[in-house]
Amino acid sequence: MIIMRKLIFLLLLIPIFALAQNVGFVRNNIWLSKPEFFAGEKIRIYTAIFNGTGDDIVGRVGFYNNSQLIDEVSFTATSGGRLQEVWADWTAVKGNQSLSAKILYLERVPINGISEVLKISDADSEVIVKYVDSDTDKDGIGDLEDEVDDFKQVEKDNGLVESSVNTTKKVVKGVDTSVTGFLETANPLLREKKIEIDEEIAQLRQESLEKKNGDIPVDPTSAVKRILKQIYSFILGLAIYVTGNRVLFYLVILTLMAIIFRKLYRRLSNHG
Numbered sequence: 349m350i351i352m353r354k355l356i357f358l359l360l361l362i363p364i365f366a367l368a369q370n371v372g373f374v375r376n377n378i379w380l381s382k383p384e385f386f387a388g389e390k391i392r393i394y395t396a397i398f399n400g401t402g403d404d405i406v407g408r409v410g411f412y413n414n415s416q417l418i419d420e421v422s423f424t425a426t427s428g429g430r431l432q433e434v435w436a437d438w439t440a441v442k443g444n445q446s447l448s449a450k451i452l453y454l455e456r457v458p459i460n461g462i463s464e465v466l467k468i469s470d471a472d473s474e475v476i477v478k479y480v481d482s483d484t485d486k487d488g489i490g491d492l493e494d495e496v497d498d499f500k501q502v503e504k505d506n507g508l509v510e511s512s513v514n515t516t517k518k519v520v521k522g523v524d525t526s527v528t529g530f531l532e533t534a535n536p537l538l539r540e541k542k543i544e545i546d547e548e549i550a551q552l553r554q555e556s557l558e559k560k561n562g563d564i565p566v567d568p569t570s571a572v573k574r575i576l577k578q579i580y581s582f583i584l585g586l587a588i589y590v591t592g593n594r595v596l597f598y599l600v601i602l603t604l605m606a607i608i609f610r611k612l613y614r615r616l617s618n619h620g
Contacts, residue, residue: 370400370467371454374546375432376585378464378473380450380537382532385441386483386490393418394435395473396543399425400550405466407454411436414446429550431543449473488525496577528594535591542584549577552570 374396381392399405405425411418419436426432438447450473454466483485552574558564590597 368392370466371405371425371467372398372451372470373390373449373473374398376474376556376588378447378476379535379588379592380447380476381536383535384528384532384594385440385480387440388482389440391434391438393438393447393449394433397423397425397432397434397451398429398550399432400429400554401427401456402582403427403456403458405454408452409434409449410452411438412448412450413438413441414444420452429547429554431547431550433543439452440480442480445476445478447476447478447563480614524618527597531591531597533592535588538584538587538591542581542588543550545581545584549581552577 378395380394381394385391393411395409395411397407397409404427406422407425408420408422410420420429421434421435421436423432434449451468451471454468456466458464476512481492483489484491506507528599556571556574590600
């Protein structure tokens with residue numbers, strides 16, 4: 349688990365902002381409340397807006413599935429390099445889905461001044477492409493996977509083999525359920541932490557810029573602190589990416605286990 353956490357800390361140092369006019373979506377800018385789900389479940393779709401201007405921003409974001417509007421949500425993003433989460437609820441349907449978000453309207457709202465409508469060159473978020481299965485018998489396994497399992501079960505005519513297979517399936521299902529529960533809990537927490545760290549990075553940038561503009565000496569430790577937080581953000585990004593994909597999570601675990609067993613085997617062979 350320690351190795352996994354270290355690995356979970358490796359992906360988002362890349363500059364997070366894909367903006368125009370210092371306002372827009374952040375990178376890895378659309379995610380779901382659950383990585384795995386079935387048709388009929390209510391899922392929350394999230395995105396985040398960055399406001400790097402000196403004024404508050406108001407606007408609207410549209411959430412889409414297969415280019416069809418799910419919901420249109422208004423938001424307010426305060427000034428000073430802040431991030432604002434925006435979300436919409438969606439009831440999952442069976443089949444191939446393509447989920448995305450789009451900034452429909454942005455307006456700068458100065459405290460003392462005239463409001464200004466902003467134009468964003470890149471108003472579209474990334475796209476989540478996913479196949480959603482149904483779970484007719486409510487056993488936590490999709491119908492497609494159930495059909496494969498049922499076909500294999502029919503082929504088993506040996507009672508002992510059948511019992512062994514069923515036991516193995518229960519163990520695998522129990523492990524998979526535990527892993528899925530961990531991922532569903534860890535992924536949103538990691539995203540919240542990353543947004544918090546990214547806000548702190550943006551704030552440090554803003555403070556450094558204000559000091560430069562005011563001819564105030566910049567504290568060298570501020571730059572070091574910002575770099576360390578960027579590294580932390582990078583690592584959190586990797587964690588978000590890995591915990592958002594159950595198959596990738598298993599591949600990482602298996603790879604780490606293979607490396608550990610290989611090192612143990614070599615050490616035992618050398619002692620022998």
